[in-house]
Amino acid sequence: MTRARPLAAALSAALLMLGATACGSGDDDAPKNVSAAAASLGTLTPGVIKVAVQPYAPYTSVQGGRIVGLDGDILTYAAKKLGLQVKPQVTDFAGMLAGVQSRRVDVTIGGVAWSADRQKQGLFTDPPYYSPPAMAVRNGKTYKTVGDLKGLNLGTVEGYVWVKSIQAVPGAELHAYPDANGVFDDLGAGRVDVGFLDPLIIIAAQKQRPELKISTQYLTPPTAVEVKAKPAYAYFQPYQTGFYLPKKATKLEKALSAQIDAMYANGELAKLVRKYGGDPGQFLKPDAAVATARRGVDRPQDWTPPSIAR
Template structure:
């Protein structure tokens, strides 16, 4: 009990929280990233954040909200942290303090089984769905003839894809894989991009990172969360957590060869974590 009390007291001193001793978490509702269940966090990022918060002596306060407002809410201190399939981008790093990655990913084209589109050229002159607020939307809009349809949730986009209102969709790979695995009657699949085109890095790069984002005045908390995240990488517990939510591919656990955060929001000698096993 004394250890927990000392951790709670330390948290009060080190962290800038909207509710003292409590981590207020933006819940945007997508599995398998981060959701609230009976006052605790579930999902891949949810389990990681719940474990880290407990070790840091913090309680959890879930705050449901729409994705498109979550970053602003984190910046303003309405909530303390955003996570759950939140990709690192340079633009987000300019406005938020980002933790070390919880996982890695590569985008792909979600489409009907029988189609195998795997390149940016395949999306030209197509009606493509995606979600409001995604960083890669600016890149999608550059593709010739592409008609972009925006949705609040990946489920809504996939349902339109099933009935033919759109030709394809681009979204968070884990959320899409999770939904498809539980709805085989949709007859959808996702094929990764083969381009790896430097002119379209947010769409096609490999080894991109999922992170937690906090306000700029919460650097101490971000550092402590990063330490806890790296501990889960050190013994490869991230893979065990991933298995609960269908994150089975090596692409979820292998960083990019391009150490793109070094010298940006990390020291020049920083290296992205990976499993030791």
């Protein structure tokens, strides 16, 4: 996601990934009879795509050795088309990035936000979906714009980028919690007016904790003028996710991007977004800023972001 972690956490995660790799990187169970096309993709083990993930349902979790969740289902579909066997390695968010940047894994997934800095150290696929600015709101309340948030009690998780956005809202009081459960608990108790979290997390909580009496709403993104006046408001805009790969994994990135683009066209992505309670109109239609952010950076000047029909 768009989460940020301090250096200590990053170092801890890097050590965790090193340990996981040392203990679990043997290729004794590598698939036999790997096709030439799959072998040509240049994965660390031919026919296998090693994936770093953290438990972050309903985006990614590992059950019975398989990755499930929205990102997990997307990768599994694409990997099957490419003749690759998916093998997960569990770590935390900083470890996901470190595993890719040191090429101990082939890819990491789980709502990783594209950024100009991250792409300098790795490769991003085309966006498998775009994450809209979602709000957990108590039933009966409606908030549409940043202006509606003024003077409210706003919650999110410590280290998430929404901390900066909330701090920029006039008169708003930030409530930061160790995890999403704290946000939901205080929202249900009325101590928080709005919680900023990844959308599928909110949708899942609605189903699993009906006693909270909350709903999911989407913030109208701030305008370019508003963001220029308050740069932290940029985090209230939709962000584009991507599967993140090592710099040298150019063939694999292109192959995965091609599969992702095909999933927009054949309806598979819309089906998967709906499976987890998401709205394809929110998740699969890019904001205008997506193209301009990547054109001339890690995409050609004429690149058009994938989208379902508008």
